[in-house]
Amino acid sequence: MKERKWQAEWIWGGAEASPRNEWRCFRKTFDCPVDAAADAELHITADSRYALYVNGTRVGRGPVRSWPSEQFYDTHKIGHLLLPGRLNTIAVLVLHFGLGNFYYVRGRGGLAAEAESGGTCLAATDGSWRTAKLAAQRSNSPRMSCQQAFAEVYDARLWEETWVSPVFEDGEWPNAEVVCPVGGGPWKKLIARDIPFLTEEKQYPSRIVSMAGVKTPVYSAAIDLRAQMVPASANHANHVGYSGYLATVLHMPDDGAVTVGFPNGVRTDRFYVDGNLCAEWTGEQPERYYRLPLSKGDHLLLADVTSVDHGGSFHIGVDGESAFALRSPLGAEHGPTPFITVGPFDTVELIDHRENVSLDKEHPAVLEVGSVASEEQLRTYAAWIRPVDPGLITEEDVFGANVWRTKARRFAVPAAMNNAILPVPEPAVIPTSSDDIELVVDLGKMRTGFVGFEVEAPAGTIIDAYGIEYMQGDYRQHTYGLDNTFRYICRSGRQAYESPVRRGCRYVILTFRNAGSPVKLHEVYFNQSTYPVAEIGSFRCSDPLLNEIWEISRHTTKLCMEDTFVDCPTYEQVFWVGDSRNEALVNYYVYGATDIVKRCLKLVPGSGDMTPLFVDQVPSAWSSVIPNWTFFWVIACEEYVHHTGDTTFAEQIWPSVRHTLIHYLQHVDTLGLLNMRGWNLLDWAPIDQPDDGIVTHQNLFLVKALRQAVRLAESAGRAEAGKPFSAAVDRLFEAINAQLWDDTRQAYLDCVHSDGRRSSVFSMQTQVSAYLCGVADGERKRIIEGYLVAPPADFVQIGSPFMSFFYYETLREAGRYGQMLDDIRFNYGRMIEHGATTCWETYPNFEENRSNPNRLTRSHCHAWSAAPGYFLGESILGVRQAEPGWKAIVVEPRPCDLTWASGRVPLPQGDYIEVSWRLEGQKMKLRIEAPDDIRVDARFPEGVEGHIERRLHGIGFA
Structure with a gap:
């Protein structure tokens, strides 16, 4: 493809080249000639992500993930949105991460965009564009996880939503600054997007699960300790180790009791109050809560946060009926936040997180600070003390408030509440209450994309959204390690909001706080966004359980197809290279992309x-x-x-x-x-x-x-x-x-x-690998075939559906199709039994899940687990490739205990192969439909005979 010549320049604004979690707005108004509108295109890219609007209409999002040296750009058709002979407006929201994660390498803030028609430039980014930080978005919102960027806190009272439209007056916005020409900065080369744009499909939820009055802790906060302790860690996503403490002063006006909670776990067991180690706690791991009877006055709280930290938020809260206040130790000169850190006394960056961490745990300060009983004694360590950066802490901790609900009183769900999830004109009404009102919304199945809603509310009403994957009865599987939340603070009146941050979930928990009068919830929805694929592949058979298993495999694969394959749409959204090999094979049989x-x-x-x-x-x-x-x-x-x-x-x-x-x-x-x-x-x-x-x-x-x-x-x-x-x-x-x-x-x-030292451990994983990789031969191959049928009890057994993929490949090579089906029915059947709509990351007997009988897996949607989507078509339906490019195929059904099966397999060049077979006794009727230029070798199972019918596409039966 010929490299295009850009007239645009990279632009940015504000004081920082790479600010942390900044949403920045850009605008350009331009004349559109009468003869230029129809074929107009806009080429655009940004660091880190963008949402593009033309004359107030959202056109698209991007760019796809890139290496900075080869930055991808998008081309959008915009002619249908332009107003020939009139002023037109391009508006772009750029979300700049300001730190590296698992899908982004830190560059610097930047936007490059160019609208053109027939080779004539209509508008291109330069110093004439206007820009402003989006004031409604709070840059100190929580870090989602080490893999991802940020959750959001959005105060709609602070921003004019018409900023994307032509009528908005941007004269008070400053001009953008030119960063460099295209080809400069960290973006050495711009490459045209190599895949289609992702879908956006508005999906309404299936039901309101519950409604409750809830209370949250009096105080809660989320802190990015990794960035506080090791500021340079924003430049990479490696683990860092550090030793040190988090400290605050808790003031009690009178004698009383409070509870200090860590709703996402603690870093160490060392939590001190006035120099005394607190050993007794309540809660189920990772949650931990300390009830503290305290006398009137000031109390020094110290938490040893020494740890190896990959990134994310550290959550802390305080609650109690007694009045209390938090403030910074050593006085107001230590910053506007109530927390300081003491340390780090030692730090280390771990390229390999399995290294033995050599932090100086014997540093005198590490051993002594915990026993410090007063602020005066803490002054001894003044050289180690730093206030927590206000940009690294938020006291709007939606995750902590959802995990640590100090009160929950369930109500019956009024029938009219379902109006919020139905396309009807009447809204659902959220009543006022002394409690916050919580709605649990079931999306019907796992989704990936963007949460949106429309409400009519008084100014200052808070709407918290929290996405989870699994719940059963009173049990909720919280996304520990992932802050899958956002907070929206309403302006007065009717308003709509759709979060621009991609999320995955099955349930959305909406909590309405601080409402002075009833809130009208006109709708809540999920804008599902995945790789655009047609529903070409199919599989049906005489076993309804296998049909359900194939369907959850298909849906899992789709949700894990974004701008790359990803491991899961919720926890990580990361393109793991090894996972994608198996995902690709499933995709070939299900979608054909x-x-x-x-x-x-x-x-x-x-x-x-x-x-x-x-x-x-x-x-x-x-x-x-x-x-x-x-x-x-x-x-x-x-x-x-x-x-x-x-x-x-x-x-x-x-x-x-x-x-x-x-x-x-x-x-x-x-x-x-x-x-x-x-x-x-x-x-x-x-x-x-x-x-x-x-x-x-x-x-x-x-x-x-x-x-x-x-x-x-x-x-x-x-x-x-x-x-x-x-x-x-x-x-x-x-x-x-x-x-x-x-x-x-x-x-x-x-x-x-x-x-x-030779290992004393023997595992099925190693035996399966030896067979699959063709290293076991002769007698050893025969021995391992026996293990495939009857795994020795003292061998380590397969622990994940990912490993099962290789196991099924091995069973196929060994001709053990019935055993494959039995394993699929057992392991995936347990997922269906628990209402799964997607495939789990691990099996419920995995060690990590055993401590909590309600916890079945971590990720409930993991594409490395979608093996049945491949094997049911390839092995049981019996369609497989015989020559490169599918120029020839073999159709060889493996009925096992099935009596019939049918399905379609997509072809890479387009079109498909459709097969159906029915077995009656030892007689099989086999029907094959395929393009006429594909050679078909049809075979019956051993001991079976029957009739083959082939239909050539567009020709008839042969």
């Missing part, structure tokens, strides 16, 4: 500036490497080429595949095995996969990656360049079988530790 796969694969080598081993989530500011995730990327590259027949892509990606594999082979030791430090992950289960040493499953998947790299080289026309990898496969094959097989246990051991 290929551009998103290609985009994901091409993004990975951009991390080569961080490490030649490539990082495990991209684009990201976290320098983390999971070797298997890189191996899965190599495998996915070859599978994409085989699926599409795109040899041009093979030529383009081959140098990067070769580059990283060469560097991995440099970590092969004298025994001939991959021996390296890294996040050596395959499954969440307790397999022995140390962060340093020889990990068996890692060696096995390196073999598979090398084999498929050889095939990729052949597709790229570089067969000679792939031959060294064939030799490496042979060497690894021999070394694994010589060094990592245990004759006594008749299995492959999990690892050899860095000190040479």
Whole structure:
């Protein structure tokens, strides 16, 4: 594609180049010639995200995630919105993060936009554009999580919502400042968006689950301790370690009692009041609450917050019937917030978070500060004291207020309350009460996108929104570690708000606070936004349970298709490289999208500036490497080429595949095995996969990656360049079988530790990997086939649906289709039993879930778990590819205990293959519909005979 020439310049405003969590508005009014409107386009990009409006109409959002050196830009058709021969307005809201996370590498604030028609520039960003910080949005709102950016607090009283329209007067706004020309700054190159725009579908909820009067703690706050203790950590997303304390003074006008709470957990067990360690607490982990009987006067509160911190918010609250006040220790000169930090006494940045943290825990201050009983004694440590930066703390803590409800009194839900979720003209009325009024809204199924509502309310009414994924009865699974909230403070009258921050959830908890008169809730909705795909793939069979399982697999996959594949729409929204390999295969059978796969694969080598081993989530500011995730990327590259027949892509990606594999082979030791430090992950289960040493499953998947790299080289026309990898496969094959097989246990051991100690742990994960990667052969292969059917009880069992994907691949290779179906029914059937509309990240027997019988998994929507969407079509319906690009196919049904099945499989070039079969006794009727240029090899299962009917698209039966 020819690179376009830009007349636009990068612009910004305000005093800071990269301010923390700033929403900035830009406007430009311009004349539109009469003959220029119809074909007009607007090209735009921003750092970090934008929402574009033309003449008051929202046109789109973007850009897609990018490496700064190759920033993507969008092109929007705007001719239908322009007013020929009149003044027109472009308005852009830019959300600048001001810190690195798992889907953004910190650059600086910037906007580049250019409207043109027929090669004539209508408007381009320059110093004439007007800009202002969006005053309604509070930049000190909570950090959502280490993976994501910020929740929001929005005060509509402070901003004129007509700022996007032509009638708004922006004369008082200052002019924007030119940052650099296009091609300058951190954005060295602008690249046209390589995928379609995401959908926006207004979805109404299914029901109001409950209505209650609630109370919150008298005081609550959320603090970004990571940024407070280590300010430079905003430039990256690596773990940081620090030692130190958070301190405040609690003043009691009279004797009384208060409760100090940590609704998202504590960093250490060391919480002190007036120098005394508080050992007794209540609550279920991670929540912790301390009830404190206190005398009249001042009391020094100190919490040891020494920790390894990846990012997010630290939540603290105080409640009680007795009056109290918080203030900063050592007087007002220590800032406007009631908190100070003491320290850090030591800090460390961990590129590899599994390193042993060498914080100076014996520093005298670390040992002594907790016993400090007064402000006067605290002065001894004045050199370590800093006020908490007002930009890093908010006392509008929606998450803490939802987790720690000091009162909850449930009411019956009036029938008219459902008007809020129905497209009817009459609003629901939220009554006034001495309590806050809470509505729990069920979206009907998991969603991803943007929460919106329309209300009529008095000024100052607060509407808090909090998204969760699962609830059952009185149990709510709070999103610990994720502040999935926002607060909207109403101006007077009727108003609408749609949060511009993407979220995922099944339930939205709306809490109405501070309303002086009844609030009319005209509607609440969810603007679902996903990758645009048609519902091409399908699967139905004689088992209704399998049909439900296929459906939740399909919906999970869709919700995890954004501008890349993502692991989950709620907790992270991160493109994890290894996850996406399995997600791509499911997508091929369910939706058939290929551009998103290609985009994901091409993004990975951009991390080569961080490490030649490539990082495990991209684009990201976290320098983390999971070797298997890189191996899965190599495998996915070859599978994409085989699926599409795109040899041009093979030529383009081959140098990067070769580059990283060469560097991995440099970590092969004298025994001939991959021996390296890294996040050596395959499954969440307790397999022995140390962060340093020889990990068996890692060696096995390196073999598979090398084999498929050889095939990729052949597709790229570089067969000679792939031959060294064939030799490496042979060497690894021999070394694994010589060094990592245990004759006594008749299995492959999990690892050899860095000190040479052979692991005593044997796992199904390692045996599955050995079979799948073609390293177990002969008698060893036969032995492992026995384990697939009857896993030894003392072997570590599979712990996640992600690992089940590889298990199902292995069962397919072994011809154990019935066992595959049984496993799907059991594990995914438990999800259906609990009302799941999407696939869970882990199984309920996973160790992390056992401490709470209500907790079934962390993420209730995780695309690495959608395996049935692939295997039910590929193995049971029986449609699989026989040649690159699906020029030929094999249709070979595997009925197992089913009597019929039907479905469609999308083709990469468009169109589809439709298959149905019915089994009566040993007779099968098989019907196949496919394009006439695809060769079809139809086969009956062993011992079955029958009739084949093929329909050629547009021709008839043959």
